[in-house]
Amino acid sequence: MRVSKLFTKTSKTAPADEVAKNAQLLIRAGYVYKEMAGVYAYLPLGLRVLEKIKAIVREEMNSIDSNEIIMTSLQRKDVWDKTGRWDDELVDIWFKTELKDGTEMGLGWSHEEPIVEMVRQHLTSYKNLPISVYQFQTKLRNELRAKSGIMRGREFVMKDMYSFHETAEDLEQYYQRSIEAYNKVFDRLGVGEDTYVTFASGGAFTKFSHEFQTICDAGEDVIYLHREKNIAVNEEVLEDAIQELKISRDELEPVKTAEVGNIFNFGTQKTDDMGLYAVGPDGLQQSIHLGSYGIGVTRLMGVVAEKMSDDKGLVWPEAIAPYKVYLVSIGEQGAVEAERLYDELTARGIEVLFDDRDERPGTKFADAELMGIPYRLTVSDRLVEQNKLELTKRLDGQTSLLTASEVLAILD
Amino acid sequence: MRVSKLFTKTSKTAPADEVAKNAQLLIRAGYVYKEMAGVYAYLPLGLRVLEKIKAIVREEMNSIDSNEIIMTSLQRKDVWDKTGRWDDELVDIWFKTELKDGTEMGLGWSHEEPIVEMVRQHLTSYKNLPISVYQFQTKLRNELRAKSGIMRGREFVMKDMYSFHETAEDLEQYYQRSIEAYNKVFDRLGVGEDTYVTFASGGAFTKFSHEFQTICDAGEDVIYLHREKNIAVNEEVLEDAIQELKISRDELEPVKTAEVGNIFNFGTQKTDDMGLYAVGPDGLQQSIHLGSYGIGVTRLMGVVAEKMSDDKGLVWPEAIAPYKVYLVSIGEQGAVEAERLYDELTARGIEVLFDDRDERPGTKFADAELMGIPYRLTVSDRLVEQNKLELTKRLDGQTSLLTASEVLAILD
Numbered sequence: 085m086r087v088s089k090l091f092t093k094t095s096k097t098a099p100a101d102e103v104a105k106n107a108q109l110l111i112r113a114g115y116v117y118k119e120m121a122g123v124y125a126y127l128p129l130g131l132r133v134l135e136k137i138k139a140i141v142r143e144e145m146n147s148i149d150s151n152e153i154i155m156t157s158l159q160r161k162d163v164w165d166k167t168g169r170w171d172d173e174l175v176d177i178w179f180k181t182e183l184k185d186g187t188e189m190g191l192g193w194s195h196e197e198p199i200v201e202m203v204r205q206h207l208t209s210y211k212n213l214p215i216s217v218y219q220f221q222t223k224l225r226n227e228l229r230a231k232s233g234i235m236r237g238r239e240f241v242m243k244d245m246y247s248f249h250e251t252a253e254d255l256e257q258y259y260q261r262s263i264e265a266y267n268k269v270f271d272r273l274g275v276g277e278d279t280y281v282t283f284a285s286g287g288a289f290t291k292f293s294h295e296f297q298t299i300c301d302a303g304e305d306v307i308y309l310h311r312e313k314n315i316a317v318n319e320e321v322l323e324d325a326i327q328e329l330k331i332s333r334d335e336l337e338p339v340k341t342a343e344v345g346n347i348f349n350f351g352t353q354k355t356d357d358m359g360l361y362a363v364g365p366d367g368l369q370q371s372i373h374l375g376s377y378g379i380g381v382t383r384l385m386g387v388v389a390e391k392m393s394d395d396k397g398l399v400w401p402e403a404i405a406p407y408k409v410y411l412v413s414i415g416e417q418g419a420v421e422a423e424r425l426y427d428e429l430t431a432r433g434i435e436v437l438f439d440d441r442d443e444r445p446g447t448k449f450a451d452a453e454l455m456g457i458p459y460r461l462t463v464s465d466r467l468v469e470q471n472k473l474e475l476t477k478r479l480d481g482q483t484s485l486l487t488a489s490e491v492l493a494i495l496d
Numbered sequence: 497m498r499v500s501k502l503f504t505k506t507s508k509t510a511p512a513d514e515v516a517k518n519a520q521l522l523i524r525a526g527y528v529y530k531e532m533a534g535v536y537a538y539l540p541l542g543l544r545v546l547e548k549i550k551a552i553v554r555e556e557m558n559s560i561d562s563n564e565i566i567m568t569s570l571q572r573k574d575v576w577d578k579t580g581r582w583d584d585e586l587v588d589i590w591f592k593t594e595l596k597d598g599t600e601m602g603l604g605w606s607h608e609e610p611i612v613e614m615v616r617q618h619l620t621s622y623k624n625l626p627i628s629v630y631q632f633q634t635k636l637r638n639e640l641r642a643k644s645g646i647m648r649g650r651e652f653v654m655k656d657m658y659s660f661h662e663t664a665e666d667l668e669q670y671y672q673r674s675i676e677a678y679n680k681v682f683d684r685l686g687v688g689e690d691t692y693v694t695f696a697s698g699g700a701f702t703k704f705s706h707e708f709q710t711i712c713d714a715g716e717d718v719i720y721l722h723r724e725k726n727i728a729v730n731e732e733v734l735e736d737a738i739q740e741l742k743i744s745r746d747e748l749e750p751v752k753t754a755e756v757g758n759i760f761n762f763g764t765q766k767t768d769d770m771g772l773y774a775v776g777p778d779g780l781q782q783s784i785h786l787g788s789y790g791i792g793v794t795r796l797m798g799v800v801a802e803k804m805s806d807d808k809g810l811v812w813p814e815a816i817a818p819y820k821v822y823l824v825s826i827g828e829q830g831a832v833e834a835e836r837l838y839d840e841l842t843a844r845g846i847e848v849l850f851d852d853r854d855e856r857p858g859t860k861f862a863d864a865e866l867m868g869i870p871y872r873l874t875v876s877d878r879l880v881e882q883n884k885l886e887l888t889k890r891l892d893g894q895t896s897l898l899t900a901s902e903v904l905a906i907l908d
Contacts (some may be wrong), residue, residue, distance in 0.1 A: 089629040091563050107715045117614045119568045128563045151503050156531045157569065157634060158651050179593040181603065183650075184640050191593065202529045202537060206505045215503040222634070224568060228596050236597075238793060239570050269761045294498070 085128075086426075087439040087451075089100040090114075092127050105302060106389040107233025109398050113454045115406075122230025122238035124382075129455065132406035134241065136255065137381055138220050140272050140403065141243050144265040148258070150216040150245055153387050155198055158406065159178065159190040163201045165373045167357045177225040196376060199246050199430060200358045210362045210370065214258060217247035220381060225226025235302060235342060235386035241394065243389070245377040250362070252289075254371040262377050266296055266345050269379065273388060274401035279344065279482045280316035282307050283325045292321060296345035296379075302390045303342030310335050342387050343380070350374040398456025399478055406436040409495060410457035415465035422463045425473075425488070434495050453478065497540075497819065497865075500849040502526075504539050517714060518801040519645025521810050527818075533686075534642025534650035536794075541867065542819035546653065549793055550632050552684050552815065553655050556677040560670070562628035562657055567610055567621045568635065571602035575613045579769045589637040603636040608788060611658050613769045621731050622662045622774045622782065626670060630657035632793060647714060647754060647798035657789040662774070664701075664763070667785040671761060674789050678708055678757050681791065685800060686813035691756065692728035694719050695737045701763025703740065704733060708757035708791075714802045715754030722747050754799045755792070762786040810868025811890055819849040821907060822869035824860045827877035834875045837885075837900070846907050865890065872905065 092114030102108050107124065110116040120490030126134055142152065147345055164170035168427035170190065172178055179191040181289055192198070203215060221455040223242050230238050249255040263281060270279040278299040283292045295318060297307045308317045310331055317325040317336070355361070364370040385404075402408060403464070409429060413422030417441070426438045437457060439448045445464075452460045453482050462474040476483040486494075511530055514520050519536070522528040524731040527542030555565065576582035584590055604610070615627060618808065635654050642650050657674070661667040674794050675693060682691040690711040695704045707730060709719045720729045722743055729737040731749070738745055764783035767773070776782040797816075804811040814820060821841060823836030831852070838850045849869060851860045857876075864872045874886040875880030885903050888895040898906075 089561055089563075089623070091615070091618055093627060094625070095617075114618070119570065119610065119614075119618065120572055123568050123570045125565060125567045125610075127565050131564055133565055134566075149501050151501075151535060152543055153539050154546075155537045156535050156651050157636065158531065158535045160532055161688070171736045179601070181593045184638055189591070198531065198537075202531075203503070204531065204558055205507075206503055206526070212505070217503060224569065226596055239568050 085437050085438060086254070086448060088441050090128060090437075094218065094454050096099070102233070103231055104233030104235065104237060104386075105393070106386040109389055109393055109454075110234065110386075112489055113398055113456070115455075116234065120238075122227060122236065124234050124237065124239075129406040130385075133385055133400065133404050134382065136404040136406075137273065138241075138243070139383055141220075141269055141379055143383065144269050144272075145218045145245060148216070148261050148265050150218045150247070152219065153217050155190045155195045155202070155221060156193065156450065157222065159192050159198055161188050161190065163197050164190060166359070170198065177227060177472065179224045179226045190492070192221065193223055193225045195219070195221060195244055196246070196253075198357065200355060200360055200374070203246075203248060204360055205356075207248065207360070207362060207372075208227050210364050213248055213250045213362060213372070214254060216247040216258065218243060218247060218377075223380070225308065226397060232302065232304065233375065233386055234382045235390070236304065237382060241381040242384065243379040243381050247356070247375045248373070249373040250364075250375055255375050259347060259375050261376070262347055263294065266347070266377075266379065270296065270344070272403055273384060273386060273389060274403065275384075275391065277415075278391070280307065280314075281343075282316040282318050282341075283321055283329075284318040284346065285320050287348065287350060288353050290349045292299065293325065293346060295343050295349040297343050298342035298387050299339050300387050300390055301340055303340045303387075304339045305343055306338050308336035309331075309339055309460060313339065321402065327471075340476070342390075343389060344382065344384050345377075346377040347375065347377045366476040393456070395430050396450075397454030400456045402458045405458050407435045407457050409434060409436045409459045409461050410452040411436050411438040412452065412460060412461065412462045413438075413440060413464075414445050416466040416467040417489075421468050425461070425463060429495065432496060461495075499849060500853050502849075504541065506866050510722050512595060514645070515643055516645030516647065516798075516866040517805070518647060518798040521801055521805055521866075522646065522798075524868035525540060525810055525868070527810075527867075528646065531696055532650075534648065536646050536649065536651075540799075541818040545797055545812065545816050546794065549685065549797055550653075550655070551634075553681055553791055553793065556681050556684075557630045557645060557655070557657060558675050559694075560628065560677050564631065565629050565859055566631050567604065567607045567633060569604045569636065570907040571604050571610055573600050573602065575609050576602060578771070579609055579766060579782070581609065589639060591636045591638045604633065605635055605637045607631070607633060607656055608658065608766065609770065612767060612772055612786070613657075615660060616772055619660065619772070619774060622776050622854045625660055625662045625784070626666060626809040628659040628670070629788075630655060632805050644714065644716065645798055646792040646794045647802070648716065649794060652795065653793040654886045655791040657740045659789070660767070661697075661787070662776075662782075663885070664785055667761060667787050671759060671787050673705065678759070678791070682708065682710070682756070684815055685796060686815065687756070687796075687800060687803065688804075690803070692719065692721065692726075692753075694728040694753075695734050696730040696742075696758065699760065699762060700765050702761045703736065705758060705760040707755050709753035710756050710799050710803075711751050712764050712799050712802055713752055717753045717755055718750050720748035720902060721751055723749065726854060743760075745874055754795065754797050754802075756799060757789075757791040759787065764809050774813050776849070805868070807828045808862075810871060812868045817868065817870050819847040819869050820845060821848045822864040822867065823848050823849075823850045823870045824857065824864065824872060824874045825852065825876075826857050826874065827880075830876040833880050837873070837875060841907065844904070844908060871907065 509519035
């Protein structure tokens with residue numbers, strides 16, 4: 085991609101009402117656009133990051149045999165009435181609207197009930213189990229406050245997965261596989277070391293559910309960490325967990341975190357409430373065990389932006405950077421050589437953002453840093469004379485003078 | 497993909513309230529799920545078709561230098577007030593909702609105004625022009641009736657593109673390029689020959705806009721075709737077009753069509769209304785020319801389902817089929833050989849849906865036909881003995897006995 089063909093412009097300032105660091109940086113670098121508090125559009129660079137995060141999550145969900153689908157934003161009252169969750173007293177984040185004939189409509193803040201209802205069409209016998217489905221869905225939640233940038237939105241992208249099982253044991257096994265898949269996702273996004281499987285409040289069937297909490301100063305949660313035993317506990321179940329896990333409160337260190345995922349064992353409660361059963365091997369109707377597994381996709385992008393950034397801007401890990409290389413040309417000979425390099429790198433499948441604008445080198449360098457592209461490759465008249473290229477790593481600023489083939493060996 | 501791992505089941509019947517052929521077939525084959533009238537979820541096979549259509553549209557939009565973004569569903573009243581289109585009298589398909597503090601919110605039925613507003617942040621000078629952006633957006637429209645399956649939804653996916661230009665000439669040039677890009681899209685989807693660039697009602701700046709109308713019995717429009725001159729005219733501008741294009745009414749043949757795309761030259765009206773200007777070469781503020789270009793992505797999928805289907809089910813063109821090959825194994829030796837073939841075809845990048853279920857051959861064949869997968873590849877005990885495979889084309893039912901290498905030559 086040529087910067088001259090990218091319509092977004094970087095900016096030295098963010099909107100005055102934007103208090104979150106992630107959104108400030110993402111807006112300044114041209115990744116997102118603030119429609120209103122908690123509601124952000126994704127511009128070309130931001131959409132690329134979002135799609136790369138989704139691709140990683142998709143791979144890991146597919147690897148545990150989940151089927152990708154996409155549910156709807158408009159939702160029916162009768163489906164939610166089955167569990168009582170249509171009630172605004174019980175769920176205080178509904179956005180609702182209505183059809184022309186006055187029929188009330190919900191706007192999807194969650195898809196648990198609609199997915200259970202949908203699965204009914206394809207599930208009659210225990211032989212159909214297990215079933216696992218997931219989607220990347222734009223959720224709408226009527227949050228009272230939304231000041232955390234893309235880390236807590238009124239409109240945001242979530243990956244939600246649901247699994248249906250014949251037995252509690254089968255669900256438990258899948259639950260463990262999903263924990264492993266989640267850990268792989270966070271590892272690949274570069275936040276694995278700072279992300280903890282955290283004990284949180286459970287339901288009727290299990291004492292605890294599990295959250296994935298990433299250490300982050302801008303996070304809204306506090307978890308209690310036992311670093312030695314690799315145990316993490318959410319405040320809300322602190323007393324229970326201390327008893328259960330036989331740890332002492334003194335060993336626990338409170339840290340600020342953001343919840344990037346959560347998984348929940350519903351047992352047979354929700355499927356029973358919804359009247360979803362299967363015919364068992366004995367020909368009798370039996371209950372179905374349900375698990376639910378979420379990842380906050382746009383929130384994760386915000387967390388990475390918060391954690392991996394410095395005073396110059398964003399610092400994307402390679403796996404989700406919108407482009408791998410920011411190519412800067414300086415001078416006339418530099419421009420000719422840069423065109424050649426752009427073609428060669430692109431032909432090799434290396435993703436290059438080519439700053440072909442007629443701007444001062446300082447402006448180009450500052451944009452490369454603000455945008456957080458992992459490598460900056462500079463070619464100037466002087467460098468062309470020396471038959472060298474300048475490669476700078478965004479992460480540590482380390483610069484090397486290299487031959488073209490040395491550069492390729494690193495980037496390819 | 498193994499059919500045993502696909503959670504959807506085919507069905508001999510569609511929901512009783514579903515009157516549209518496209519939805520009946522898509523529901524029976526497990527491609528979509530009806531949430532309510534005009535609101536459909538996309539199940540694994542349906543989502544694959546949808547994503548393939550999007551990929552084709554994306555390639556063609558990228559090829560005319562448009563930048564992909566994603567706007568938001570929640571929309572601000574003040575942005576729409578600028579053109580008066582917040583008014584429910586003027587736009588009678590709004591879904592609206594509100595924030596906790598009572599602030600009214602719109603739900604995106606179109607994104608013209610929000611995109612013009614967004615572009616303002618990145619556009620100050622004529623040097624920033626032209627700009628073209630597009631998105632694949634889920635639109636919500638409060639339609640009074642919704643009986644055409646996925647061809648007219650209350651919730652549906654649209655590709656909408658917007659281009660901003662310094663001069664009328666530059667817009668006109670881009671408008672023509674977009675017509676070419678659109679034609680390529682429809683060609684690649686297999687409906688090119690039946691899709692006509694159609695004169696439709698224009699605005700303040702042009703006498704006509706252009707629709708892309710595809711001949712389709714289930715369509716809601718009627719156009720007037722001059723097959724010899726390759727001219728198509730929407731009913732609404734029939735008199736004007738006859739005069740302008742010097743054709744006679746007698747030469748025109750009315751045909752039922754579905755509008756799969758439309759493009760519109762706004763001139764400077766909307767940008768003027770929204771107060772979006774650029775500083776010109778002379779340092780003075782000047783108006784900006786705007787074009788708008790839509791493709792109904794889910795509608796297109798419905799049109800293809802309507803047009804390319806028979807009494808046995810769907811008949812996808814290869815370009816957008818969820819899988820290219822439906823692999824059927826019969827018998828024990830057949831199963832062993834099918835496993836080997838599945839691995840080999842998949843390794844070669846051929847998309848295979850492998851029916852590894854313990855079902856009768858007739859059931860598997862019927863599912864292959866209902867799902868409309870372009871090739872069915874059968875391997876049975878008897879065929880293994882003969883060292884042959886049976887390849888059947890869904891389009892014409894033609895069956896050939898071939899060696900494995902002959903099959904590969906066709907599918908690869």
